[in-house]
Amino acid sequence: MNKLKELLQKDYVILDGGMGTMLQAAGMKMGETPEMLNITEPELLISIHEQYLKAGADIIYANTFGGNRYKLEECGHSVDELVTAGIKNAKKACANVNPRALVALDVGPIGQLLEPTGTLSFEEAYEMYAEIVKAGEAAGADLVVFETMTDLLDVKAAVLAAKENSQLPIMTTMTFEENMRTFTGCQISSFALTISGLGVDALGVNCSLGPKELEPVIKELTGWTNLPVIVKPNAGLPDPVTNEYNVTAEQFAEFMKDLRKYGIKIFGGCCGTTPEFIKCLSDMLHKEGNLAKEPVKMPSAVCSATSTVIVDQPRVVGERINPTGKKVFKQALLDNDMDYILGQALEQTSAGADILDVNVGLPGIDERQMMIDTVKSLQSVVDVPLQLDSTIPEVLDSALRIYNGKPIVNSVNGEEESLNNILPIVKKYGAAVIGLALDKNGIPKKAQDRVAIAKKIMDRAVAIGIPKQDIYIDCLTLTASAEQEGVMETLNALHTVKHELGLRTVLGVSNISFGLPNRVLVNHIFLTMAMQSGLDLAIINPNVYEMMGAVRAYKLLANIDKNSVDYIRAYA
Numbered sequence: 001m002n003k004l005k006e007l008l009q010k011d012y013v014i015l016d017g018g019m020g021t022m023l024q025a026a027g028m029k030m031g032e033t034p035e036m037l038n039i040t041e042p043e044l045l046i047s048i049h050e051q052y053l054k055a056g057a058d059i060i061y062a063n064t065f066g067g068n069r070y071k072l073e074e075c076g077h078s079v080d081e082l083v084t085a086g087i088k089n090a091k092k093a094c095a096n097v098n099p100r101a102l103v104a105l106d107v108g109p110i111g112q113l114l115e116p117t118g119t120l121s122f123e124e125a126y127e128m129y130a131e132i133v134k135a136g137e138a139a140g141a142d143l144v145v146f147e148t149m150t151d152l153l154d155v156k157a158a159v160l161a162a163k164e165n166s167q168l169p170i171m172t173t174m175t176f177e178e179n180m181r182t183f184t185g186c187q188i189s190s191f192a193l194t195i196s197g198l199g200v201d202a203l204g205v206n207c208s209l210g211p212k213e214l215e216p217v218i219k220e221l222t223g224w225t226n227l228p229v230i231v232k233p234n235a236g237l238p239d240p241v242t243n244e245y246n247v248t249a250e251q252f253a254e255f256m257k258d259l260r261k262y263g264i265k266i267f268g269g270c271c272g273t274t275p276e277f278i279k280c281l282s283d284m285l286h287k288e289g290n291l292a293k294e295p296v297k298m299p300s301a302v303c304s305a306t307s308t309v310i311v312d313q314p315r316v317v318g319e320r321i322n323p324t325g326k327k328v329f330k331q332a333l334l335d336n337d338m339d340y341i342l343g344q345a346l347e348q349t350s351a352g353a354d355i356l357d358v359n360v361g362l363p364g365i366d367e368r369q370m371m372i373d374t375v376k377s378l379q380s381v382v383d384v385p386l387q388l389d390s391t392i393p394e395v396l397d398s399a400l401r402i403y404n405g406k407p408i409v410n411s412v413n414g415e416e417e418s419l420n421n422i423l424p425i426v427k428k429y430g431a432a433v434i435g436l437a438l439d440k441n442g443i444p445k446k447a448q449d450r451v452a453i454a455k456k457i458m459d460r461a462v463a464i465g466i467p468k469q470d471i472y473i474d475c476l477t478l479t480a481s482a483e484q485e486g487v488m489e490t491l492n493a494l495h496t497v498k499h500e501l502g503l504r505t506v507l508g509v510s511n512i513s514f515g516l517p518n519r520v521l522v523n524h525i526f527l528t529m530a531m532q533s534g535l536d537l538a539i540i541n542p543n544v545y546e547m548m549g550a551v552r553a554y555k556l557l558a559n560i561d562k563n564s565v566d567y568i569r570a571y572a
């Protein structure tokens with residue numbers, strides 16, 4: 001067990017309070033590089049840390065928030081020097097006051113916006129975070145905290161950098177505004193779904209607002225994760241004239257007392273909070289105790305940074321970003337015609353697709369690079385979550401790395417090679433996955449044999465830590481004209497997988513009608529039958545009137561579309 005996990009065995013954990021505002025109060029000038037003080041004024045830093053430890057902090061944040069290569073460019077010192085000095089000061093304070101307290105390497109955003117909003121690439125951000133993390137671990141930090149983050153992809157780069165370059169436990173907090181989003185539009189659900197899946201030790205919110213204004217944010221966040229939740233608010237809001245924060249230490253503790261009902265584990269203060277705030281907070285928690293968090297039943301959900309799709313009813317996966325059988329699409333791939341692909345995406349989302357399948361595999365192209373380029377372009381234009389469709393593990397790994405959210409991987413199957421190659425990638429990036437009910441012998445004829453493969457995939461996925469709600473089984477649509485008796489086998493298998501294995505289901509619908517006239521007729525009736533059998537994800541062409549019509553009419557008739565709101569909006 002790592003040191004942070006050990007500390008988290010306690011009912012609650014206390015962090016320190018503001019550092020920047022303490023340094024300003026001590027005379028640091030605007031425009032000065034705070035990390036320089038680690039070298040020029042170590043006694044000042046040690047004294048601030050000591051005050052927080054005496055006030056009751058279990059974890060103190062070293063003065064390393066802006067200690068990245070970009071921000072330190074002009075100061076004449078290296079990342080390594082300033083981070084090492086920062087950790088050393090914090091450790092010294094712990095040795096003096098509380099040797100059991102932990103020192104966090106504190107890491108804020110790089111200070112440059114990531115692509116596509118800005119110019120910093122994912123890889124450049126990753127490298128800078130890796131540099132700080134390595135320096136912090138070498139200097140003896142007990143954990144790393146990424147805080148005041150506003151861009152989900154930036155958080156992902158940071159967390160991957162920490163996981164791949166150190167053994168440090170990881171805490172992550174983002175900064176949400178009153179509109180429940182970060183400055184780049186990231187949603188609370190997307191943050192929780194995406195970052196929980198990457199394997200951090202705790203997550204939460206810091207800065208921007210006081211404890212009172214943060215209540216709706218905390219209420220929402222605690223409903224989306226079973227990890228320990230961190231709350232580190234400001235001392236209220238700054239006065240527009242005097243810049244003084246408007247909440248006293250006693251009021252701060254009183255608000256935090258109310259917030260305990262959401263099951264917060266880790267309490268601290270951000271801008272404007274002082275050792276007095278942490279003392280009041282600590283006294284309050286000591287006196288009142290903490291409240292345990294009710295476990296959340298995690299939904300089946302996927303997301304982009306800006307939108308979350310809960311799969312608690314049939315959802316539409318647009319199938320059109322796929323070159324199979326399409327001359328124009330193939331040519332677009334060969335010509336690197338991203339506008340064509342984006343056009344296909346927009347057409348499908350306006351038709352009502354909830355998720356987009358993305359397949360860019362074609363002989364003669366670099367599928368890995370094409371997938372990266374396509375995912376980057378798509379996520380800067382549409383906000384629906386993506387389903388990454390490839391058979392090549394390296395293609396999936398590269399796409400999962402730069403995907404800004406929690407996607408679905410299409411797909412794994414029951415063969416050993418597939419299970420061994422795909423599932424670990426799905427787990428590493430915290431994605432959801434489609435399991436095809438086939439193995440080395442192909443697609444079994446009988447429903448029960450497909451269910452057996454589904455169960456095998458489920459057991460293997462669960463064994464490596466992929467939760468059940470993230471596993472979607474495809475019982476595989478056969479072609480009715482060739483294997484008429486197979487249609488009901490598919491639907492029976494689907495029903496069993498859904499209701500007996502308790503997994504979500506998916507089907508590519510249009511296979512059903514190959515070789516028949518009037519395919520749309522067969523497709524949309526099969527889709528309706530499948531929804532009645534328990535289909536969750538329908539991979540279809542949403543541009544076809546009857547297909548979206550079947551989904552909308554089904555949801556109306558199944559009492560999912562309450563008061564027929566969506567149906568009427570679409571057709572009235």
Ligand code: THG
Pocket residue numbers: 319320322324325326389410411434474476477506507508509510511539541
């Ligand atoms: N299960 C899973 N994934 C899948 C499928 C599945 N991915 C691929 C496929 N099946 C579903 N996707 C598509 C994508 C494109 C087309 C059909 C299914 C398609 N068909 C052409 C068209 O509609 O114009 C040509 C077919 C035709 O109409 O003749 O584009 O089952 N997990």
